[in-house]
Amino acid sequence: MTKKRVHVAVGVILADQQVFLTKRADNVHQGGKWEFPGGKVEANETVYQALSRELKEEIGIEVLSCIPLVEISHDYVDKSVLLEVFIIDNYLGEPSAQEGQQEAWFEVATLSTLDFPAANIEIINKLKGC
Numbered sequence: 001m002t003k004k005r006v007h008v009a010v011g012v013i014l015a016d017q018q019v020f021l022t023k024r025a026d027n028v029h030q031g032g033k034w035e036f037p038g039g040k041v042e043a044n045e046t047v048y049q050a051l052s053r054e055l056k057e058e059i060g061i062e063v064l065s066c067i068p069l070v071e072i073s074h075d076y077v078d079k080s081v082l083l084e085v086f087i088i089d090n091y092l093g094e095p096s097a098q099e100g101q102q103e104a105w106f107e108v109a110t111l112s113t114l115d116f117p118a119a120n121i122e123i124i125n126k127l128k129g130c
């Protein structure tokens, strides 16, 4: 049986060639890896609404404007995802982990040394070209 593809809104907070990341909790899908903040698009919600809601919940910022970066379909052994990735180019507040996750700013150039979910390789490659 084909698994349902989970639709995910993902935000890249980019400022002065630095990117804000949080670490996924150990007990969740792809746990213990660095991630771009974001989460599942719920029923009756647009991807933009999901992006705004998730970034408010997870890192406490209000998204004012965003630019589509890339869409990635990826099949993990246990789950299929469609990541819709946006660069957040204007927001209110200072990103800070709201759910006890580890957080850090990283230089774009150092991103490829970090442990990410496999789907994210395409995001990193795109960012290096920005």
Ligand SMILES: Nc1nc2c([nH]c(=O)n2[C@@H]2O[C@H](COP(=O)(O)OP(=O)(O)OP(=O)(O)O)[C@@H](O)[C@H]2O)c(=O)[nH]1
Residues within 6 Å of the ligand: 006, 008, 010, 028, 029, 030, 034, 035, 036, 037, 038, 039, 040, 054, 079, 081, 083, 117, 118, 119, 120
């Ligand atoms: N947020 C986020 N999710 C990612 C990334 N890369 C990636 O493969 N995913 C996958 O996208 C899926 C959904 O993301 P999520 O776990 O953040 O969803 P969520 O915030 O709604 O979580 P919840 O269901 O616990 O409320 C997960 O299976 C996760 O492994 C990424 O960079 N950021």
Ligand SMILES: [Mg+2]
Residues within 6 Å of the ligand: 037, 038, 039, 040, 054, 058
């Ligand atoms: Mg999330």
